[in-house]
Amino acid sequence: MDRHFTEPLRERGVRITPQRAFIWQALASSDDHFTAEELWERVRAVLPGLEISTVYRSLEALAGAGLVVESRVGEGPRIFEARSAPHPHLVCEKCGRISHLDSAAGGRILGALEAESEGFETHELHIFATGVCADCAEGTE
Ligand SMILES: [Zn+2]
Ligand SMILES: [Zn+2]
Structure with a gap:
């Protein structure tokens, strides 16, 4: 396992297990979102015998350490x-695909929120827009 992927865990005080390190690697090396099942599929390729319950527990440990949202x-x-x-x-x-607006757009929304919220300190910002992606919109016309 690359130190690049174990170091953040060590820094945040997460006990390093191969399961946690590989799950973290799968998340950190992609800017995508995964369900626990999708991560299970990916990490099972390198850790056969991995249980889905371990995936959930690892995700909880990583989320608790602030590495995963x-x-x-x-x-x-x-x-x-x-x-x-x-x-x-x-x-x-x-198609269920989740894409991101870039973080500059996120920063602008967060800036507006902070300016308007009278001292409210935001820790998490969950903004979801639902609709039809460009690929799907194209397919329907
Ligand atoms: Zn779509
Ligand atoms: Zn996201």
Whole structure:
């Protein structure tokens, strides 16, 4: 395992296990969102015998250390991603794909929020826009 992927865990006081390190690697090396099942699929390729319950426990440890953010879109599954600057999510109602507005747009929204919220200190910002992505919109016309 690359130190690049174990170091953040060590820094945050997360006990390093291969499961946690590989799950963190899968999240940190992608700017995508994953369900626990998707991570399970990926990490099982390198750790056969990995249990889904271990994936959930590892995600909880990583989230508790502030490395991973969990969100949920409506009634959809829990999704996980490596923590980054707050960013709005665009959720396609047709294909289910979740994409990001860049963090500059997220920063502007957060700035507006802070300016308007009279001292409220924001820790998490979950913004989801639902609609139809450009690919799906193209397919319907
Ligand atoms: Zn995201
Ligand atoms: Zn779509």
